[in-house]
Amino acid sequence: MTDPIYVTDALIAEDIDAYLAQHERKSLLRFITCGSVDDGKSTLIGRLLYDSKMIFEDQLAALEADSRRVGTQGQEIDFALLVDGLAAEREQGITIDVAYRFFTTEKRKFIVADTPGHEQYTRNMVTGASTADLAVILIDARKGVLTQTRRHSFLAHLLGIRHIVLAVNKMDLVGYDKAVFDRIALAYRAFASEIGITNFTAIPISGFKGDNITALSPNTPWFKGPALIEHLESVDVGGAADEAKPFRMPVQWVNRPNLDFRGFSGQIASGRVAPGDAIRILPSGKTTTVGRIVTQPAPAEAGGDLSEAVAGQSVTLTLADEIDCSRGDVIAAADAPPEAADQFEATLVWMADEAMIPGRAYWLKLATQSVSATVQAPKYEINVNTLDRLAAKTLELNGIGVVEVSTDRPIVFEAYADNPTLGGFILIDKLTNATVAAGMLHFSLRRAQNVHWQATDIDREMRADLKNQRPALLWFTGLSGSGKSTIANLVEKKLHRMNRHSFLLDGDNVRHGLNKDLGFTEADRIENIRRVGEVAKLMTDAGLIVITAFISPFRAEREMVRAMLPEGEFIEIFIDTPLAEAERRDVKGLYKKARAGQLKNFTGIDSPYEVPENPEIRIDTTDMTPEQAAELIVERLLG
Numbered sequence: 001m002t003d004p005i006y007v008t009d010a011l012i013a014e015d016i017d018a019y020l021a022q023h024e025r026k027s028l029l030r031f032i033t034c035g036s037v038d039d040g041k042s043t044l045i046g047r048l049l050y051d052s053k054m055i056f057e058d059q060l061a062a063l064e065a066d067s068r069r070v071g072t073q074g075q076e077i078d079f080a081l082l083v084d085g086l087a088a089e090r091e092q093g094i095t096i097d098v099a100y101r102f103f104t105t106e107k108r109k110f111i112v113a114d115t116p117g118h119e120q121y122t123r124n125m126v127t128g129a130s131t132a133d134l135a136v137i138l139i140d141a142r143k144g145v146l147t148q149t150r151r152h153s154f155l156a157h158l159l160g161i162r163h164i165v166l167a168v169n170k171m172d173l174v175g176y177d178k179a180v181f182d183r184i185a186l187a188y189r190a191f192a193s194e195i196g197i198t199n200f201t202a203i204p205i206s207g208f209k210g211d212n213i214t215a216l217s218p219n220t221p222w223f224k225g226p227a228l229i230e231h232l233e234s235v236d237v238g239g240a241a242d243e244a245k246p247f248r249m250p251v252q253w254v255n256r257p258n259l260d261f262r263g264f265s266g267q268i269a270s271g272r273v274a275p276g277d278a279i280r281i282l283p284s285g286k287t288t289t290v291g292r293i294v295t296q297p298a299p300a301e302a303g304g305d306l307s308e309a310v311a312g313q314s315v316t317l318t319l320a321d322e323i324d325c326s327r328g329d330v331i332a333a334a335d336a337p338p339e340a341a342d343q344f345e346a347t348l349v350w351m352a353d354e355a356m357i358p359g360r361a362y363w364l365k366l367a368t369q370s371v372s373a374t375v376q377a378p379k380y381e382i383n384v385n386t387l388d389r390l391a392a393k394t395l396e397l398n399g400i401g402v403v404e405v406s407t408d409r410p411i412v413f414e415a416y417a418d419n420p421t422l423g424g425f426i427l428i429d430k431l432t433n434a435t436v437a438a439g440m441l442h443f444s445l446r447r448a449q450n451v452h453w454q455a456t457d458i459d460r461e462m463r464a465d466l467k468n469q470r471p472a473l474l475w476f477t478g479l480s481g482s483g484k485s486t487i488a489n490l491v492e493k494k495l496h497r498m499n500r501h502s503f504l505l506d507g508d509n510v511r512h513g514l515n516k517d518l519g520f521t522e523a524d525r526i527e528n529i530r531r532v533g534e535v536a537k538l539m540t541d542a543g544l545i546v547i548t549a550f551i552s553p554f555r556a557e558r559e560m561v562r563a564m565l566p567e568g569e570f571i572e573i574f575i576d577t578p579l580a581e582a583e584r585r586d587v588k589g590l591y592k593k594a595r596a597g598q599l600k601n602f603t604g605i606d607s608p609y610e611v612p613e614n615p616e617i618r619i620d621t622t623d624m625t626p627e628q629a630a631e632l633i634v635e636r637l638l639g
Contacts (some may be wrong), residue, residue, distance in 0.1 A: 026104065026107065026108050026109045027108050027109070027237070028108070028109045028110070028111065029108055029109070029110050029111075029133055029134060029232060029235065029237055030110075030111045030112075030113075030131055030132050030133050030134075031110065031111075031112055031113070031132050031133060031134035031135065031136060031163075031232065032112070032113040032114075032115050032125075032128045032129050032132045032134075032135050032136065032156070032161075033045060033112065033113070033114055033115065033135075033136045033138060034115045034125055034128075034129070034135060034136070034137060034138070034152040034156065035137050035138035035139060035146075035148060035149055035152060036138075036139075036140070036143070036146040036147070036148035036149055038140070039138040039139060039140045039143075039169055039170075040138055040140070040169040040170060040207045040208070041114055041115070041138050042099075042114050043207040043208055044136070044138065044167065044169065044205070044207035044213075045099075045101055045112055045114050046207075047207050047208070047210060047213055048103055048110075048112065048213065048228075048229070049101060049103050051210065051213060051214045051229075099113070099114040100112070100113050100114075100128075101114070105229060105233060107233040107234075108232070108233045110232065113128035113129075113132065114128075115128040115129070115152075123349070123351035123397070123398055125152060125155060126155060126159065126349050126351065126438055127438075129155060129156055129159045129161060130159060130424070130438065132156075132159075132161055133161070133163060133235075133237040134161065134163035134164070134165065134232070134235060134237075135152075135153075135156040135161045135163070135164055135165070136165045136167050136228075137149060137152060137153055137156070137164060137165065137166050137167065137188075137200075138167045138169050139166065139167070139168050139169065139184055139188070140169060140170050141168050141169065141170045141171050141173065141174045141180055141181070141184065141204075142170060142173055142174060144183070144184050144187060145184065145187045145188050145191060147385050149188070150191055150384065150385060151384045151385065153188075153191070153192065153195065153197065154195050154384050154387070155349075155384070155400075157195055157196055157197050158347060158349075158400075158440065159440070160416060160417065160420050160440075163235050163237075164192075164197055164199075164200035164201070165200065165201050165202075165203060165228070165231060165232075166184075166185060166188055166200050166201065166202040166203070167203055167205050167228065168180075168181050168184050168185070168202065168203070168204045168205065169205055169206065169207055170206060170207075170208070171204045171205060171206050171211060171219075171220065172206040172208065172209045172211065172219070176204070176211075176219045176220050178220075178222045178223075181202070181204045181223075185202040188200070188202070194387060195387065201226075201231055203223075203226070203227070203228055203231065204220050204223055205228060206219075212227050212228060213227060213228050213229060214227060214228075214229045215227050242269075242270050242271075242311035242312065243270075243271065243272055243310045243311045244271075245270035245271050245311070245418075245419070246270065246271050246332065246333045246336035246337075246338075247268070247270065247271030247272060247273050247277070247279070247331075247332060247333040247336075248268070248269045248270050248271060248330060248331075248332050248333075248338060248414075248419065248421070248422060249264075249266045249267070249268045249269060249273070249315075249317070249330065249331045249332075250266050250267075250269060250328075250329075250330050250367035250368040250369070250412075250421065250422070251264045251265070251266050251325060251326065251327055251328065251329045251330065251331060251368060252265055252266040252267070252327060252368050253265040253266070253327060254325070254326055254327065255316050261318075262318065262322075263292075263294055263316035263317060263318045264316065264317050264318075264319070264325055264331060265314070265315070265316040265317075266314070266315075266331075266368065267312070267313070267314045268309055268310065268311050268312065268313050268314075268315065269311065269367070269419060269421035269422060270311050270419055270421070271310075271311060271333060272308055272309065272310040272311070273290055273293065273308070273309050273317070274290070274293070274307060274308045274309075275290050275291065275292055275293060275305075275307070276289055276290060277289060277290045277333070277334075278333070278334035278335065279319075279331050279332065279333065279334050280331075280332050280333070280334040280337045281323060281324070281325045281329055281330075281331060282329060282330045282331075282332055282337055282338065282340055282412045283329070283330075283340040283410050283411070283412055284323075284324060284329070285337075286323045286324065286325075287334050288319045288320050288321040288323055289319070289320040289321075290317055290318070290319065290320070291317075291318035291319055291320045292305050292317070292318045293305060293306040293307075293308070293309050293315050293316075293317060294306075294315065294316040294317070294318060295315065295316070317331060327368055328368050328369045328370065329412075330367070330369075330412040330422070332412075338412055338413060338414045338419075338422060339412070339413060339414070339444055340410040340411065340412050340413070341410055341411070341413065341444035341445075342406060342407045342408070342409060342410045342411070343404065343405070343406050343407075343444060343445040344404070344405045344406075344407075344413070344441050344442070344443065344444050344445060345379075345402065345403075345404055345405075345441075345442045345443055345445060346402070346403060346404075346405050346425075346439045346440060346441045346442055347382075347400065347401070347402055347403075347439060347440045347442065348375065348378075348395060348400070348401055348402075348403050348405075348427075348437050348438075348439045349398075349399075349400050349437060349438045349439070350395035350396065350397060350398065350399045350400075350401075350436070350437050351397070351398070351435060351436060351437055351438060352397065352429070352434065352436035352437070353397055354436075355394045355395065355396050355397075356375060356394045356395040356396075356399075356436070356437070357394070357522055357523050357526060358375060358376055358377040358393070358394060358523045358526075358527075359374055359375075359376070359523055359526040359527045359530055360374065360375075360523075360526050360554075360556055360557070361373065361374050361430060361556055361557070361559070361560040361563075362374070362375070362427040362428060362429060362430060362436065362437075363427070363428040363429075363430055364405070364407060364411075364425050364426075364427055364428075365425060365426050365428065366411055366413060366422065366423075366424070366425035366441075367412075367421055367422055369411050369412065371407045371408055371409055371411055372407065372408040372430075372560070372563060373405055373406060373407045373408070373427065374405070374406050374530075374560075375403050375404070375405050375427070375437075376403060376404045376405075376406075377392070377393050377394065377403075377523070378392045378393075378394070378395060378401035378402060378403050379401070379402045379403065379404070380392065380401060380402055381395060381399055381400065381401040382400045382401060382402070384400060393523070394523070395437075402442075403439075404445065405439070405441075408563065413441050413444070414441075415441060415442060415443060416440035416441055416442070423440060423441045424438070424439070424440055424441075425438075425439050425440075425441065426438050426439070427439065429556075430556050430559065431555060431556060431610075460540070460541045460542075460543065463541070463542055463543035464543035465543075466543065467500075467501045467543045467544075469500055469501060469543065469545065470569075471540040471541075471542075471543050471544060471545060471546075471569060472540070472545050472546070472569050472570075472571055472637060473536050473537075473540055473546045473548065473561070473565060473569055473570050473571065474488070474491065474545070474546065474547045474548065474571050474573055474633065474637065475548050475550075475552070475558065475561065475570060475571065475572050475573060476488050476547070476548060476549040476550070476573045476575055477550065477551065477552045477558060477572065477573070477574055477575070477612060477615075478551070478574060478575030478576065478577060479551065479575075479577055479579060479582045479603060479604050479609055480551055480582060480588070480590055480591070480602075480603060480604070481577070481582035481583070481585045481586055481587060481588070481590075481591070482575040482576075482577035482582050482621060483575055483577060483621050483626055483629075484507075484549040484550075484551075484575045485506055485507075485508075485549045486626050487575065487619065487626050487629045487630055487633070488504055488506070488547050488548070488549040489504065490626055490627060490629075490630035491547055491630045491633050491634060492504045492547055493630075494630055494631070494634045495545060495634065498634075498638075500545055500638075501543065501544050501545065502544060502545040502546070502547060503539055503544050503545075503546055503547070504547045504548075504549070505532055505535065505536060505546065505547070505548045505549075506548075506549050507548075507549055507550040507551060510528075510531075510532060511528075514531060514532075514535065515527075515528050515531055515532075520600070520601045520602075520607075521601055522554075522601070522607070525553065525554070525557075525601075526554065526557050528550075529550065529552050529554075529557040529558075529560070529561065530557070530560065530561075532548060532550065532561075533560065533561035533564050534564070536548060536561070536564075537564045537565060540565060540569060545637070551603050551609070553603045553607065553608060553609040553610060554610055555610045555612065555613070558572060558612070571616045571617065571636075571637070572612055572615040572616050572617070573615060573616065573617045573618075573619065573633060574611070574612045574615040574617070574618045574619065575619050575621060575629075576618055576619060576620050576621065577621045577622065578622070579604050581621070581622060582604070583604075590602065591604075591605065594606065616636075617632070617633060617636055619632070619633075
């Protein structure tokens with residue numbers, strides 16, 4: 001039977017339009033609940049939904065039935081079931097995935113993210129915290145401050161959440177003892193000061209019983225407030241502070257509905273803007289003024305314009321001058337523009353099951369900008385439990401470290417602490433399109449600001465014309481023993497006889513000099529290919545036809561080198577030899593050593609080889625002699 005106290009707002013049924021209008025202009029607070037396992041996060045959110053009358057009668061009936069069937073509170077309502085929807089969550093009584101719920105009160109609207117407490121799901125907690133304005137850190141009054149309490153507090157602070165509520169839960173299980181509450185608040189304050197949290201609000205609650213959730217409880221006469229909902233309704237989420245900052249708007253879309261209108265759409269990240277304001281387009285640096293602020297492509301007299309727009313609004317700007325501006329650019333105040341750079345220090349939270357590979361190229365997305373980026377080995381990893389800085393060569397799942405990031409072209413940014421929109425980024429694996437990390441930029445590296453391209457009068461086209469040839473990079477890839485070096489050597493001999501200027505970079509030869517400091521781990525293989533790619537690029541700039549013979553087992557690194565060169569100059573040649581055939585040849589005896597366990601990380605045995613998907617040339621060595629293969633390659637190259 002439905003709880004008689006629980007009655008939804010009658011206005012919903014009587015006049016839905018009036019109900020929506022009543023709630024339309026309320027401010028929105030996004031917050032997360034986090035803490036250790038079984039601290040009562042899901043129960044608290046369920047209680048908030050229940051007390052704010054955001055559950056309909058059929059949902060309440062289903063909740064009561066589920067509580068009797070799979071609940072953990074005997075015959076009483078288990079509010080956690082409103083949030084824990086996965087079967088595995090209900091079976092284990094834990095939160096696994098992030099659950100978002102909406103509720104509203106008379107004063108404010110809320111979106112709350114219920115984040116998991118288990119350490120293995122830390123990446124899920126980071127996802128939920130990335131858009132939050134406030135964090136409710138729950139602590140079981142019986143257990144006090146635990147490892148996950150510290151971990152989640154550190155992450156919340158790291159992600160820029162400045163409003164912290166310390167909710168000491170399950171006070172009903174400790175007899176509402178004030179001494180217990182004071183002891184936990186004091187211990188948390190000592191830890192919080194170590195990580196930079198200077199202010200938080202401590203509230204004793206019982207999510208199950210409802211104490212100090214919507215109103216002060218008679219069970220805690222020693223606590224003078226505020227109740228949790230009262231605090232959530234009154235906390236300042238910082239909109240005014242964002243509006244006071246310099247104007248920035250990442251361009252999300254060039255709005256061109258017809259030949260007579262061209263606008264630039266996006267959400268204002270900070271500041272305010274009005275028609276006539278001087279603005280600068282970054283990274284190009286072009287300046288102009290704002291023409292109109294459009295909410296719909298209509299003439300101003302038809303009501304399609306705004307006189308001013310502020311942080312948080314999504315608008316379309318027209319410009320007074322016809323200058324180049326596209327998705328990924330940032331429109332900023334002309335007299336206070338953000339920086340543009342291509343090398344940074346950042347904090348990285350690794351979110352993939354596979355460890356980070358230093359030197360590998362990933363897609364980096366920041367606001368509306370998307371670039372290729374590489375991450376170097378961490379300067380140090382942060383032990384969240386002790387706050388110690390640890391030496392590390394990589395980052396494992398849920399690892400947090402400080403790293404240097406390089407992008408293939410300058411991006412417009414600000415420090416995450418100043419502007420999360422232009423300082424927060426994600427890394428995406430180029431092959432799987434999976435998000436592997438979240439990061440926060442600190443600052444650009446000084447060498448990025450002080451190192452500039454030196455203009456020269458003789459360019460690559462002039463050098464190529466002098467040699468009467470078109471530069472190219474012939475990139476031979478395949479298993480060890482496939483015949484790469486043999487065919488590459490024959491190709492260079494043929495080009496030499498034809499008076500072509502070429503140079504052969506062989507995988508074994510460069511490891512005697514340029515790359516003799518590198519081993520054969522996955523990270524070292526990537527750095528090996530990156531260095532060879534940079535050298536090959538310089539050689540093609542000199543007008544040469546460069547020939548390389550490397551296993552280069554990973555597609556991402558071959559694509560990295562391709563991206564270094566002008567379109568059409570990178571020619572991938574896949575020497576397609578089956579593993580059994582390459583092992584049968586075994587001219588260097590390497591496969592035998594690998595099979596015996598004497599040679600680790602050997603491609604094809606205990607290290608993978610990723611076959612090219614669309615090579616420019618494919619050579620089947622079981623069907624073609626090396627001489628025939630070389631003849632085919634030269635013919636394709638020179639036409």
